[in-house]
Amino acid sequence: MSDSLFYCDIENDSKISGFISAFEEYSQKESKQAYIIKKALGTTNDNDYDYDDEAIILVPKHKIIVMNYGISDSKNFEHFLEDFTEDLGYLSDKFSYKKILGRPREWQKLITSEDFHEDMIDDISGFLEDKSVKSDDERKIDLLISLLIGSINDIEKLGLENPETLLDKVKKKIILFDGMQSRFIYEKVDKPQVVIQGLAGTGKTELLLHKLRETYIENKNSRIVFTCFNKVLADDMKNRIPRFFNFMKVEEQIEWDSRLWVFSSWGSQSVPNSGLYSYICSKYGLQFKRFSYINTFDKVCEDACEQLKLIENLEPCFDYIFIDESQDFSQSFFDLCSLVTKVRIYIAGDIFQNIFDMNIENSVECDYLLNKCYRTDPKTLMFAHSIGMGLYEKPVIRWLEDREWESCGYEYERKNGKFILSRTPIRRFEDVESINSIQLRGCSIDYFTEEILTCIDEIRQNNSTVSPDDIAVVFVGNTKNNYEIADSLMVEIDKKYNWEINKGYITKTKVKDQLFVSNTNNIKGLEFPFVICVETSKITDRIHQRNSIYMILTRSFLTSYFIVNSDNTEFIEIYKNAIDNINKDGFMKLREPDKKEKEEQEEKIKIMAQAKKKSVEDIINQVCKEDYPKLSRKYVIMLYNTIPTIIENESEEEVMTKTRGMIKVILGD
Incomplete structure (x- = not known):
């Protein structure tokens, strides 16, 4: 490579x-x-x-x-x-x-x-x-x-x-593609599938847009698809692509649904252009299968492949397919795309979206590997990885093999009985003075609102040009207590700063001049100069909790504040020392676990992953899709906003029961 x-x-x-x-x-x-x-x-x-x-x-x-x-x-x-x-x-x-x-x-x-x-x-x-x-x-x-x-x-x-202030220097940094990014866009690769993998913040979607533009311009009569698993992301991309084409001064008009299709992977039987699977079923006369416990998307793609293989002289209906967030798909979807694509499929995915993915070794077998993260300060990324994987704890929660560390952008060496992990400085931060990019603060359960406001005060004091939409407050978990703190915080922010609040668990996006307040489920794909991550509960070795903390902390490109319940005494002591060492040395000096500890922890992760809970929003979506498929989007958003505030223990059964009960009230049943 x-x-x-x-x-x-x-x-x-x-x-x-x-x-x-x-x-x-x-x-x-x-x-x-x-x-x-x-x-x-x-x-x-x-x-x-x-x-x-x-x-x-x-x-x-x-x-x-x-x-x-x-x-x-x-x-x-x-x-x-x-x-x-x-x-x-x-x-x-x-x-x-x-x-x-x-x-x-x-x-x-x-x-x-x-x-x-x-x-x-x-x-x-x-x-x-x-x-x-x-x-x-x-x-x-x-x-x-x-x-x-x-x-x-x-x-x-x-x-x-x-720019003069530190915030403006980083926000207004001129972005230059690095060598790997440039190769993906401009190299001519003669193969049916081209795979690009990278860490979050390496610009994969932006690169897909550039490659899409190149392909659209150079191949005048081509039929091109851009698809992803998530419908919200697909809808966003359908708006984003014309803006990108306009920005890049593309003179050709987009010929929607004749030269360029943008849709999610599944779709609706009654609307062929609503999804790639639904389009394929309509185009080739295949039996369309709806979601159920039996008909997973993996299964319906397998069935579609079998039906297509029975068609003599099958003529592909597309020339190019672009797939974003490939980690959301199984192999059967890629097989289905291959059968209906004449020239090439471009596949982009995140090798480390879930730091407990045990398949990283296979993920890095790709054509282009992006391991330079241009969003997050290297010190923040090291700190987030260390907390997520428990690297300073005994036993560690997650450890990577040497090649996997390299694939995630780390340089390593074994020295004096220690395992040294470091990251190469990157252009987004090399021209600015040293920044205090990570802070860890303990807080008693009754004072989280005050501590969050203290962080905001410090941000405002140290950054004269900061605006409300530069800051995100993100809670780990969907507990009733978290929503009560969030409600109290919104009231105090309005009183103290006269700022408007963007309820991210409803909007799922940034809103200009509004402070973002949300939970883990709605931070993916977003970035802010300042992120305040709030964990009000006991920090354990639960992989869902650790991965959520990692994901939130890496949404910042200047400073991440991590406020935790002060009852986590040992955790706070360990990771305050870790921050001091990372800031002083510029690298992590770790104890490498022995073979037995690595194997035991790997087996433990596999067990926990199999028992992984669905998020509250996933359960709400499941109830709506299976039992109330015609429920309007307005009411689904109401459920997102209400259900987390009335559940006590976040069990799947309780969330389903409360969701069904709320829907019956809405519908007057």
Whole structure:
């Protein structure tokens, strides 16, 4: 697997292959992003140049270097330089970068040219030494690089002025695709399935959108599907794709349901375009099967595959299928997609969405592995993993094999009887001063509202430009006590700050200028500068609880506050020390469990996973789907809002009983 920091689209047998290899080695050794390209990525063949012995070298904080490895003083190379600068100016104008960059004459000084000679291979640092730019020009260079690699940023969000506060520096950081992300978008792979796996926060869905755009533009008559398991996510993507196409200045109109379909995986029998399975059943005349305890989605996909295989000379109905959140599907769904896809399936999934997934080894067998998390500060990610997996406890709750640690973006070594885990610094945080990204606070059960308000006060005091939608308060678990605290908190926030509240367990999304308050079930896919994670109960080795804490803590890209019941005395002591060590050393120094402990804990996880409880919302959805399929969305949302506040012990039977009772009241039965 190629390094994620370096990207090159020049053939290995070129005249500068030795220079390219040396530059890649330098990139890895110095942990610097670098790109060597022939022209702006993502542009059409119309943008090809007559001159072919050039290489465009891009390194953040350095001038754009255009290298000539052909004939010195060639007029054709000079013409190339003029054309290249003109094309870059066109891209700047097209994506409104000119508002910040100005006209080409104002940034042309940031482009330099150089003839290639063999001595460069032995001293890449020396080659770059006089190419550094002044600090005032660093953002301009990042913007120019983003245009050339197709990593287009929203100029309106970046603003015209250089950010001054820490919050604005991180929020307005110019995003650049790394080497692995660029390869996924631009490499031509001749195989029926292309699999991309990554950690949460590595930008998988964004990359799928870029690949979708490339495919839609390049293959004019293609039939393309974007699908995922969750209907809410599918509906969101149907709105998001046209916005993305508009943002990327795609000139072609989207031909819905003739060239591009976006729907969830299952769908309704009466509405073929409501789901991939329902469309396939309608298209090929298959028997549509509804959900039941017998007809799981895995089973209905198996049945559909068997029916399709009986059709002679089966003609695929799609050219490309894009599958997001692949971890939600079984193999039978991918088999079904293969039977109806002519050219290629792109599959994106999270290798570590559940830190207790025992199948990580198989998940990393993919074409593109994204293990650099650009959302969460590395120290926060280490802390979240340590709590989630109990890495500082005895016995540990979860331990990975060496290859699995690497696949999750860790570097490891065994030293003086300790297991050292560290993460490479990433660009989102390398340019800002050191931040206190993790805090752990104990709190007595009667003062959680006050402690949350204290955290908000500190955020406001230290970040003058903070807005309500920069903060999320997320409770672990759906207990009655948590909802009572949330209700009290909303009242106090309104009184103290005059802020509006976004009830995330209803909206399931961010709302501008509203503080997000929710539970674990509705935080997936969202990110905030500041997250306040609240656990009012006893912290045990329950895998659902630990995974929920991990997921909440990793939603922040500046600071995560973890407020826990002060009765968890030993837990607080262990992990306050862990925070101190992570902040001081920049890595985790752990006790590696012996083989017996690893095996015992692995078996324990398997047992607990099999007995895993469904969430309250999952149970509500199950009751509605099976017993009241025509219940309106308005009433389902009412159930989400009400049921958690009236249950006592969260047993599945109690939730089902209360849900059915509430529905009968709603319907007047």
